[in-house]
Amino acid sequence: MERHERIAKAIAASGKKKGEIATACGVANSAVTQWISGESKSLRPENLYALAKATGFRAEWLAIGEGPEKESSEESNVIRIAQPAMYRYPVISWVSAGSWEEAVQPYPDGFSDRYEMSDYDSKGPAFWLEVKGDSMTAPTGTSVPEGMMILVDTEADVKPGKLVIAKLPASNEATFKKLVEDGGIRYLKPLNPAYKMVELDKDCRIIGVAVRMTGKL
Structure with a gap:
């Protein structure tokens, strides 16, 4: 079951109207509609826990x-530590990634058959990439070796020192480098010092900023 389907189920089971849910969560009615339809890809932690309280379902x-949809009667006296909201990208x-800006919509139908979770609440549409090659493998300091997963936020602040995803005019693929x-x-x-720097000219596009990195053992 997708997240928006779980939210729709919880709201329907609560017997409350969208307006009541919106008031309880401190959002507009349109935001609740987007949660139910799946149009909204993120849900802020404060809204999530307010929604859980309003519907009686677990955050x-x-x-x-x-876990279970609701707390069992045996758990009613147990104080749970709040867990961070998770987002699916x-x-x-x-x-x-290289053709990202050319897409008609951020997440077209059939865009991906694989999704991963993160606690990062993106500023704009975001996606995961699996690092290829060793150009970002450093002998010391920050290193992002092949096989690592990076989460790219397409609307994060772009400034020197950030690790970015860019599109060079000579390639149809995106490239992963540090902006200096x-x-x-x-x-x-x-x-990796074995590779050369590339000047960022007017024909090169910055697609997004790497905001999270994870790997598998």
Whole structure:
């Protein structure tokens, strides 16, 4: 069951109208409609816990579908520690990332058949990429080796020092590099010193900023 389906079920079971849910969560009626339809890809922690309180369903179940839907009677006297909200983002290919700005809509139908969770609440549409090659593998300091997963926020602040996803005019795929600036000129710098920097000219597009990194053992 998708998150929006769980939310719709919880609201229907509560017997409350959308307006009542919106008031309880401190949002507009349209926001509740988007939660139910799945149009909204994120749900702020404060809204999630308010929704859980208003419907009687567990916040963890509403967010990621884990555990029972509601607290059992035996657990009613147990104080639970609040868990962070989780957000679901698609895992896409480097070619899809390279053509991101050309898409008619952020998440077109069939865009991805794989999704991963994160506690990061993105500023705009976001997606996961699996790192390829060793250009971002550094001998010391920050290193992002092949196989790591990076979460890219397409509306995060872009500034020197950030790890960014960019599209070079000579390639149909996106590239992953560190954005640096020297003498007023910006460059894409690999973390691996064996690779050369590339000047960020007018034909190069910054698609997003890497905001999370995770890997599998």
